[in-house]
Amino acid sequence: MPSTSSSSTPPTAPTVPTSPTVPTLDVSAFSTQCVKDAPFVVIVFVNQPQYNGMPATVTFHLLDGTVIETTVVTYQANSTVRLVYPGATVDPVTGEATDWPGWKQLPDGSWVEDPTDQAFRDGLVVTVEVNPSATGTISYPPATSTCANPPTTPGTPDTTPPPGDTTPPTTATLTSIPVTGSETDQMVLIALAALCGGAFLILATRWRSAAGITGCSRWCAYRRRTLAITPVRRRRASGRRPR
Numbered sequence: 001m002p003s004t005s006s007s008s009t010p011p012t013a014p015t016v017p018t019s020p021t022v023p024t025l026d027v028s029a030f031s032t033q034c035v036k037d038a039p040f041v042v043i044v045f046v047n048q049p050q051y052n053g054m055p056a057t058v059t060f061h062l063l064d065g066t067v068i069e070t071t072v073v074t075y076q077a078n079s080t081v082r083l084v085y086p087g088a089t090v091d092p093v094t095g096e097a098t099d100w101p102g103w104k105q106l107p108d109g110s111w112v113e114d115p116t117d118q119a120f121r122d123g124l125v126v127t128v129e130v131n132p133s134a135t136g137t138i139s140y141p142p143a144t145s146t147c148a149n150p151p152t153t154p155g156t157p158d159t160t161p162p163p164g165d166t167t168p169p170t171t172a173t174l175t176s177i178p179v180t181g182s183e184t185d186q187m188v189l190i191a192l193a194a195l196c197g198g199a200f201l202i203l204a205t206r207w208r209s210a211a212g213i214t215g216c217s218r219w220c221a222y223r224r225r226t227l228a229i230t231p232v233r234r235r236r237a238s239g240r241r242p243r
Contacts, residue, residue: 023132025051030126030136032085034147038097039085041138043128051075051130060086061125068120075130085140086124087117101140103150111150 029044043058056075060068069086084090087101101120103111121140128134141148 023050025128025130025132025134027128027134027136030138032138032141033082034141034145035082036090036094036096037147037151038090038095039088039100039141039145039147041083041085041124041126043081043083043126045075045077045079045081047077049077052077054130056081057127057129058083059127059129061127062119063123063125065125068124085120087120097147100148100150105150 026046026048027043028046029042031042033040033042041060052075054075056073057070058073058081059070062068071083073081073083085101087099088097089099090096091098099105102114102118104114105111123137123139126136126138143149
């Protein structure tokens with residue numbers, strides 16, 4: 001009877017489907033920067049060229065999650081995006097700041113606190129979305145920075161505290177500077193002029209007196225000689241001898 005053989009192939013394990021890779025967006029830095037006394041938000045993208053040319057939506061939130069501003073930029077790998085800090089404005093021609101969050105300018109040119117956007121100074125949450133998205137937190141520049149507050153009037157001490165600062169303003173003490181010799185010099189010059197004038201008058205008087213005495217002496221001597229000679233000439237003319 002012929003022998004028969006049978007072979008069995010072990011079953012293969014079912015293939016488990018792999019989950020697709022979730023794309024990510026990397027941002028190397030979220031920060032703030034002062035440029036010409038204006039606050040800016042700086043966003044630095046990393047090398048992800050697959051997103052080049054795609055619109056990137058930048059959304060600013062308050063710390064409580066409230067959306068305050070949204071703008072769209074174009075993504076470019078290894079590039080830096082700089083946006084004006086919400087609540088601030090910049091002159092498009094000069095690039096200088098014209099407004100700051102937490103402040104508003106009155107018609108007379110003075111600045112007062114503005115409660116409508118004062119919370120912007122507490123810091124913001126920034127989200128950049130190119131589907132996927134990245135999120136970061138930024139802080140407003142310190143109150144000591146030149147771009148944190150509006151400028152004060154030139155020559156006037158800044159005694160206005162920044163919004164939210166309860167530190168009482170300091171009072172500037174003005175100290176008068178003594179005059180450095182201008183009036184004294186004038187008095188000395190006047191005294192010297194008077195002294196020189198008096199000396200000149202004394203010398204002039206002496207010169208006139210001396211000239212008068214000398215002139216009189218000469219004239220008087222001449223007159224005496226003339227009176228002494230005249231009678232002799234008259235006697236000689238008459239033929240009479242002088243006695």
